[in-house]
Amino acid sequence: MSSPTTPLVDHIVILIPYSFLSAPPSWFSDLFHFYPGGRHSDGLTENTLVLLADGSYLEFIAFVPGVDPEKRAAHQWGKKKEGTVVDWAVTLPSSSSPSSAEEEARFLEQEKQFHEIQKRVRDANAGIVYGDLRRGGRTRPDGEVLKWAVAFPKHDDGGPVEPGTVPFWCLDVTARDLRVPYTNPGVTKHPIGAVGVAKVEVLPEKQKAVESAGGVYDTILDTEETAEIGKSWKIGSPVGEKVHSGGVIRLDASDGLARVNISFFTDDPGLVGKSVGGEVDEDHTLTFHLVAAFDGKV
Structure with a gap:
């Protein structure tokens, strides 16, 4: 069971060509069951979601x-390349609240917990800190109002951190299952059997970024013992213990440009150990590795 200040995977952000929303190639549409998204308030981007059982x-x-x-x-x-994981977010353990007053009280408690984490990261002197929470939200097509707050990392001198090097934070003000309705019937059943995030592999371009990011992960996560080169930490998800054995964050220097790779837990035994995906353009492919939901080697 996660403690109140243990980060959990909230979501993974993957940049794709717009054509993948309007006329997706078959290899892409055959990977997941997609949940309707929409255009963001800035008018610059649109999205579609994939809800996971964890x-x-x-x-x-x-x-x-x-x-x-x-x-x-x-x-x-x-400036990120289409067909790549561009960022990822963590959250804190949460629960549904039956009234707006209770939702606000629950968020204020999470905000207090985040401030404790924010201070620990700052005191670690890793060169990366978290900014304050900023409230945001949107109105769903059915009229339901969603509210949340986000906080992004920055260098301690105020400069930007390469997205994905460490996660940003996303905390719900309204009930989380309004923003992430993963309990709706059928929405988490995917052709590739994906049930959760098994590994987030963070590969910064420069060793200094690896060291700074490692200081943040050491502060907010528990170390995972692994035979892999690099360093790893344990990461949970909102209801992950029900559907898989728990995820891992791995950090190491890239052999080229900075990137983030994602592996998924699958409940399809026939796909364990395989990679799925396809061509985004003539120079790039988007792929995901699949591991067993329980007792799998991440």
């Missing part, structure tokens, strides 16, 4: 056609 989700996001190049370049993911 309570986390994938956000496949795309820049809309005709977007102003300068506005795209200024976006936090605007």
Whole structure:
């Protein structure tokens, strides 16, 4: 059972071409059951979601056609390559609340917990800190109002951190299952049997970034013993203990450009050990590795 201040995987952000939303290639549409997303309030991006049985989700996001190049370049993911994992978020253990007053009280308690984590990371002097929580939200097509708060990492001198090097935070103000309705019938049944995030492999370009990120992970997560090169930490998910054996964060220097790789737990024995995905463009493919939901080697 996770403690109140143990980070859990909230969601993974994957940048895709807009055509993957409007006319997805068959290899892409055959991977997951997609849940409707929509256009963001800034008008620059649209998304579609993949809800997972462990309570986390994938956000496949795309820049809309005709977007102003300068506005795209200024976006936090605007310079990222399509067909790559561009960022990921963690949250804190939460539960549904029956009234708005109780939801607000629950969030204020989570905000207090986040401030404790924020202070620990700052005191670790790793070179990376977390900014304060900023509230956000959106209204669903059915009129339901969703509210949340996010906090992003930055260097201690105020400079930006390469997205994905360490996670950003996403805490719910309204009940989490309104934003992530993974309990709805059938929405977490996927052709590849994906039930949760098995591994987030973070590979910064520079060794200094590896060292700074390692200081953050040492502060917020428990170390995982592994035979792999690099360092690993344990990571949970909102209801992961019900569907898989628990995820891992692995950190090491990249052999090229900075990148983040994702592996999934699958409940399909025939797909264990395989990689799935396909071609995004003539120079790049998007692939995910699959491991057994329980007793699998991540």
